[in-house]
Amino acid sequence: MADKKQEDKNNVFKKLLGSNLTVEAIALVLLILLCTLFDHGFLALSWNDNTGGLAGPLITMLQESARYLMIATGMTLVISTAGIDLSVGSVMAVAGAAAMQALNGGMNVWLAILLAIVIGVIVGCINGALIAFLGLQPFITTLIMMLAGRGLAKVITSGENTDASAVAGNEPLKWMANGFILGIPANFVIAVVIVILVGLLCRKTAMGMFIESVGINPEASRMTGIKPKKILFLVYAISGFLAAIAGLFATASVMRVDVVKTGQDLEMYAILAVVIGGTSLLGGKFSLSGSAVGAVIIAMIRKTIITLGIDSAATPAFFAVVVIVICVMQAPKVRNLSAELKRKRALKAQAKAVAA
Amino acid sequence: MKNWKKAIALVASAAALVSVAACGSASSAKDSGKKTVGFVAVGPEGGFRTANEKDIQAAFKDAGFDLIYSPTQNNDQQKQIQAFNKFVNDEVDAIILSSTEDSGWDESLKKAAEAEIPVFTVDRNVDVKDAEAKKAIVSHIGPSNEWAGEQAAEFINKSFPDGANGFILEGPAGLSVVKDRGTGWKNKVASNIKVLESQSANWSTDEAKTVTAGLLDKYKSDNPQFVFAQNDEMGLGAAQAIDAAGLKGKVKVVTIDGTKNALQALVDGDLSFVIEYNPIFGKETAQAVKDHLDGKKVEKDIQIESKTFDAASAKEALDSGSRAY
Numbered sequence: 001m002a003d004k005k006q007e008d009k010n011n012v013f014k015k016l017l018g019s020n021l022t023v024e025a026i027a028l029v030l031l032i033l034l035c036t037l038f039d040h041g042f043l044a045l046s047w048n049d050n051t052g053g054l055a056g057p058l059i060t061m062l063q064e065s066a067r068y069l070m071i072a073t074g075m076t077l078v079i080s081t082a083g084i085d086l087s088v089g090s091v092m093a094v095a096g097a098a099a100m101q102a103l104n105g106g107m108n109v110w111l112a113i114l115l116a117i118v119i120g121v122i123v124g125c126i127n128g129a130l131i132a133f134l135g136l137q138p139f140i141t142t143l144i145m146m147l148a149g150r151g152l153a154k155v156i157t158s159g160e161n162t163d164a165s166a167v168a169g170n171e172p173l174k175w176m177a178n179g180f181i182l183g184i185p186a187n188f189v190i191a192v193v194i195v196i197l198v199g200l201l202c203r204k205t206a207m208g209m210f211i212e213s214v215g216i217n218p219e220a221s222r223m224t225g226i227k228p229k230k231i232l233f234l235v236y237a238i239s240g241f242l243a244a245i246a247g248l249f250a251t252a253s254v255m256r257v258d259v260v261k262t263g264q265d266l267e268m269y270a271i272l273a274v275v276i277g278g279t280s281l282l283g284g285k286f287s288l289s290g291s292a293v294g295a296v297i298i299a300m301i302r303k304t305i306i307t308l309g310i311d312s313a314a315t316p317a318f319f320a321v322v323v324i325v326i327c328v329m330q331a332p333k334v335r336n337l338s339a340e341l342k343r344k345r346a347l348k349a350q351a352k353a354v355a356a
Numbered sequence: 357m358k359n360w361k362k363a364i365a366l367v368a369s370a371a372a373l374v375s376v377a378a379c380g381s382a383s384s385a386k387d388s389g390k391k392t393v394g395f396v397a398v399g400p401e402g403g404f405r406t407a408n409e410k411d412i413q414a415a416f417k418d419a420g421f422d423l424i425y426s427p428t429q430n431n432d433q434q435k436q437i438q439a440f441n442k443f444v445n446d447e448v449d450a451i452i453l454s455s456t457e458d459s460g461w462d463e464s465l466k467k468a469a470e471a472e473i474p475v476f477t478v479d480r481n482v483d484v485k486d487a488e489a490k491k492a493i494v495s496h497i498g499p500s501n502e503w504a505g506e507q508a509a510e511f512i513n514k515s516f517p518d519g520a521n522g523f524i525l526e527g528p529a530g531l532s533v534v535k536d537r538g539t540g541w542k543n544k545v546a547s548n549i550k551v552l553e554s555q556s557a558n559w560s561t562d563e564a565k566t567v568t569a570g571l572l573d574k575y576k577s578d579n580p581q582f583v584f585a586q587n588d589e590m591g592l593g594a595a596q597a598i599d600a601a602g603l604k605g606k607v608k609v610v611t612i613d614g615t616k617n618a619l620q621a622l623v624d625g626d627l628s629f630v631i632e633y634n635p636i637f638g639k640e641t642a643q644a645v646k647d648h649l650d651g652k653k654v655e656k657d658i659q660i661e662s663k664t665f666d667a668a669s670a671k672e673a674l675d676s677g678s679r680a681y
Binding site: 161 | 406429554562563617
């Protein structure tokens with residue numbers, strides 16, 4: 001009896017150790033520890049009467065992570081179908097530009113938000129239609145959309161950085177990015193709720209399995225009665241939708257769209273978050289919770305750069321090193337290192353025993 | 357070996373022949389009509405750049421030139437170099453260069469010098485080591501970035517005669533603007549003004565907000581009193597972070613560029629001081645090109661005058677409605 005219990009415990013322990021999420025959690029905690037070592041007030045939280053919420057380095061980190069959560073979630077579904085969506089950063093800029101320009105033109109703030117989301121979904125649908133129904137390469141299609149989207153954002157604002165901070169009645173949008181719910185950043189709460197909803201959609205229905213099967217073998221999944229084209233179309237549309245929300249978060253934070261900088265390079269961050277989260281770029285099994293923690297890690301790395309005061313010329317290098325270390329930590333070879341050592345030791349002992 | 361040399365000589369002489377022929381055709385084109393000017397530009401990237409490039413395009417049109425506008429994307433220098441080389445091959449009459457980066461132009465400029473095409477650098481200066489390449493550049497036209505940095509330092513010196521702590525928000529590392537604005541600041545800043553940290557916020561409002569919020573948390577105990585943002589966009593983001601932290605009015609924000617939005621923020625009290633980086637010098641540029649092509653002497657460094665703004669003068673400028681950007 002006791003033996004069995006021990007074994008169970010061992011199994012749970014092994015499972016935990018083997019899970020990607022554990023590695024991610026360790027990486028996140030290590031980064032937070034590193035920051036706390038440099039800045040002893042890093043974990044401090046205080047109440048800010050000015051904003052009506054908690055304040056502190058961790059809170060601003062969560063605030064920034066909201067947009068990564070959105071695009072990483074969309075990217076997870078897309079990558080699971082063995083595709084890729086390089087256009088998310090540009091969709092963020094287009095959606096943000098549309099919202100800011102509409103607000104400046106006197107549109108109601110809710111309509112402006114809706115407009116931004118609709119535009120994001122449309123761009124996603126175009127991606128999806130080209131890839132699913134015309135059979136174009138996802139990489140090329142979304143790469144083109146990435147360039148075209150940037151141009152579209154510039155057209156929408158006629159090359160200016162539209163500022164809507166002074167427009168009356170913009171409070172709801174401002175609150176979305178800067179407000180607080182029970183002291184926690186509103187955008188983080190909204191993002192987590194959306195991630196959970198997408199998770200429920202995938203795991204409580206057969207949706208998730210459909211997506212994975214399309215990623216593993218579209219032909220086989222078609223023969224079992226799944227419609228791969230519809231699934232493909234859907235994931236790109238969802239990705240566009242989530243990128244539009246990310247764009248709203250990014251622009252509403254300062255109520256200003258920066259046609260060149262908004263969402264720039266964020267497609268790379270989204271892909272990184274997905275990879276850190278343990279979803280293979282070859283498609284197939286995906287982990288939304290893994291990507292979500294990956295998104296928070298990305299925000300945390302950026303926070304670490306500021307906290308450590310890393311020279312601006314060295315920041316990309318630092319970013320790369322941290323990501324590589326996390327990926328190495330996750331590599332099966334490294335993770336099985338202890339088991340491997342044990343096996344070798346046993347072999348040696350055996351050899352000795354035989355020799356004796 | 358000998359064969360190689362022969363081959364090279366042959367190619368060289370052929371090239372010479374072709375270029376002579378090309379020269380002939382170019383000069384005949386010159387007689388027929390408008391002079392062509394190639395504009396290697398950065399492309400629209402916000403208030404300053406858009407105003408600047410529109411102004412240059414308009415001024416050259418007014419002056420009777422045929423201006424070919426060739427913008428790059430995302431500050432990609434490679435595309436600029438390609439555009440520049442294409443202009444040299446097309447034998448335009450002059451090239452206007454608004455470079456994204458200050459180095460890496462030697463080879464292209466050498467080609468321009470060989471083809472005897474005059475090059476005018478605008479806004480950002482280029483750093484040329486090769487003597488042959490230097491000959492191609494006739495003149496640099498633009499406001500001085502160092503001067504702008506100096507003005508920022510002098511304002512902070514004056515505001516805090518007893519010293520203060522603060523931050524600098526820089527543009528992306530490696531750009532000449534970032535270096536020059538930083539140099540200007542270092543030249544003039546008083547010894548009792550302490551910069552706690554310089555961080556890059558990539559010219560972006562959104563990033564500047566995040567970075568400033570982080571810095572304010574990190575240096576809470578050091579009582580930061582100023583932020584020098586190297587452009588308006590970042591200054592506006594910094595101001596929002598300061599506002600969110602409940603420090604509005606306690607931390608002075610100084611920015612460079614002078615866009616309408618920044619002047620409005622100055623009137624509203626979000627910013628404390630704005631140094632203009634005047635983008636309107638299309639006329640001066642067109643004049644310089646015209647003078648040079650007419651055989652007149654052109655100054656090597658044409659500095660465009662800029663202003664500085666506080667809340668009062670910003671209100672005046674906004675009310676007069678004369679700001680183009």
